[in-house]
Amino acid sequence: MTVLFLRVLAALALLGGAPVAARAHAVLQESQPAAGSAVAAGRMEFELHYNSRIDAARSRLTLIRPDRSHAVLAAHAAGAGNVLTATAELAPGVYTLRWQVLAIDGHITRGDVGFTVTGR
Template sequence: MKKLLFLLISMLVMIPTIASAHTEITSSNPAANQVVKEDLKEIVITYEGKIESLSTMKLVKDGQEKPLVSVTPKDNQLVGTLSTPLENGSYTIQWNIAGEDGHTLKGEIPFTVQKEVKLDQKTETKVPVKKEETKKENVKQVQTNKQAADSSTNMKTIITVAIVVILVIGLFLLFRRKR
């Protein structure tokens, strides 16, 4: 009886730790909502833990996928090599990884390219920044990313609460039989 009680308490302590062990992003280049002013050669996303070879990413502009020469998972990084310099505009990196724990995660990283545009070889002008539009897009992406993070946190909380409820019911039934 004591062994069963010890096993149930051990599970109660360990399961929430296991449920929160998913791989999260630690950094990316370009970063979320970054304004890129130079040519990019590659896109790099770094995660907390090792990622599996099935991990992928896509680069999307105005709903259309932009080709990447290669997408390579390397330990805890996902590296996408660009074939040509990116044009000015808003982009989204759509990533999908398989963590070492076997769980798949996906997300998006929005960024903007605003390089100087050369009208002719003698004069250079900067493209005017539409601050209001960029702010609205950034706020929308931040809200989307926040909702995704909140959803992940909510799921972890639900799993933890469900495990606690199951253990409490199990302990109740166990002690009920004892009497």
């Protein structure tokens, strides 16, 4: 490949690729449970809504239990491919749902959703 060809490719990437890539980053918009909320003990249906489609197979949901032990949850895609779901049985205590998702632009984003489970 010539240097000129590489420069053309770089210019095209700057013009067309970069803005799209920036938009396609997966940002968490809404979650069930909501960050900082309190929910009742029992079966929890987790739902994480993102602003873009995500690759569920290459995304990961980890539940950090009150004793700080970690459990990787089976995550499934829902909605228009922008929602990640999982279920778990929860006893009372303070939890963190740690998410890491791969967006369609190939970029990984991650974050924590902390919540409290109360007794019934």
